[in-house]
Amino acid sequence: MTAFDRRELLKGAGVVALAAAAGTPALAQSGGRVVVGTWGGDYARLLTKNIEDPILKAKGIEVIQDQAGDAPRRAKMVAEKRLPRGTVDIQGFSAANMFEMSEAGVTEALDYSKLPNAKNLLPSMKYPYGIGQIYSGNVVIYNPKLISPAPTGFKDWLDPKWGSKIGFIDIQYQSIFIAASLAATGGKDMNDLDKAKEVLMAVKKAGGRVYPTNEAFAQAMKNEEVGISAIWKARVVQWQNAGIPCEAVSPVEGIPIYVSGFVIAKNAPNKENAYAYMDAMLAKPPQEAFAVDMGYNGTVSGLTVDPALQKRIGFTPEEEKRLRDLDYAFLAKNDSAMKEWWDKVFKA
Template identity: 25%
Template sequence: MRYVVSGLVGMLAATMFSACASAASGHVVLYSANDDTVNKMVANGFKQATGITVDVISTGSGVLFRRIASEKGNPQGDVVWGVSASLLKQNSKYFQAYAAKGADQVPAQYRDPGNLWLGTNIQVAVIGQNTKAIPAGQGPKTWNDLMDPKWKGKLAFTDPANSGFSYATASALLGVWGDNDAAWAKLRKLIANTKVLSRSTLVYDGIGSGEYPLGITLEYAGYLWARNGAPVSVIYPADGTVALAEGAAIIKGDPNSVNARALVDYLASKPTQEMLLKATFRRPARQDVALTDAKGMPPLSQIKLLPYDDQKWEAARARTLRKLKDVIQETR
């Protein structure tokens, strides 16, 4: 996927806050679960704004946190970004507190009360549909619809072990279906229809290219593909969905702490979140950023949202992931 962001990075650099300029040397290592285009946009903008080079390590969020855990005695990364709030909460022992500039513009439910992590955007789980492969109006409308045998092998899903948002989607459905044997039977039926992929970007790209007519995905990817001319539509399931924060944190004991703080300030800033909304349809966590640059994206108030008990599902993560792994293996 390629899109034009000409002028945005330069505008952001010109309006960037002076605090970043005080750290205008060296580099910072960013562990990111975002796609390469977004990573390059942020790295280039930050470099122009501050003179600091961003070295990006990009992979799935589950892989990133396994790496952070393995490096805890000798951290190699400075900032982790583009991962779900549930994973940030679960791994907060690896972070050092920092009160980013502008954090007060982010609602309390999307940031850590002790400043260990900060939400930078909000991700909404949706069903993506390639309308060339499945004509508009003939696709699923609800999560229950995805259990229809006619979708078997046509539906892509990211392995919950590698994606915080896939885990959140699966656990939210379990919760709303009763978190019992019957709920697991329904989820098993849905997962049996899926192609389970290792990274979220493989799902996004597969829907856009038509390799997978359907996918359990995030809203921004569908809008981005559609704007670039791909026959992709975004379906907000009528039976409800989840909206969860995705954010950033500074890794405890990181080797470039001053530059890390500057990078988090940059990611949290209004100009950066406006840039990412306009260029990539990332829904901003800041409440002072309007959705006018994302035509067609509804406000959260117009989306039916499912309740999500993240404390419960964080505590049950290891057990739930084991069961999900068994379900995936048994349904291949």
């Protein structure tokens, strides 16, 4: 348990204690019900639009969303580990967080025979403890008006010559470490934290700016306060659709992949409905809809996506060879140290 601190664990424990004191009203009931842990905002809305309303509710399954950031939801899963029945059935996390929860011993070992749609799941998105629902890659984002010539990779993004035009997104600190390591090693190593820190400190001294959220950074890009950073390609597509002046470049050093997926809690009170929810998200209609609505690539084969859209959200055959999965064990082990340095040194 490394990617969230003791305060988050205590918050999760508090939720458990409150539920117990009140006669466990937070517990999902057996029968036609499933409680889904997820981020809020557009993602939660699209789960309802593309999965819950057309598929689950049509089967008579009542869906309840437990919306929160991933850190408190992870903390709650760990705090509820001692309970025979938890409060949430299925949780949405990044691939790194899914791995961490598996290591914490709070996820169900998936029975893929209960997931008929998993027959089309890409092998790289099939984990013993969870499934990938959507994916994208970390690319360089830039404003051609402010940044010229066009960057080719992470090293160009993290060139101190851009000064205050370089932007960072606070919540993306793990991805920033990975990009900085790739920049420093010419694409050879994603995990060289010492060299990554050297690169990042040089950019800090040059005036690089840190923004608290994706949305705050998007506003800064729109106002031309910053001109270059790195973000998931899906976000670039969303921001282009919103009229923000930006282009994407797949980094020559390699394209770290981002996977968003789901795990089932080991003590899920409605486990069969959790499997039904997981299977529904792998059906063709919602997979295709998320490509349109969010700009993410689907994780099952045989999808029909408009070629023009696929060109914007996907990767060429040559770029696909540069897609790189993350070292989830390394991230789980080093996350606390990375976050501490980021907060106390880089942002200080």
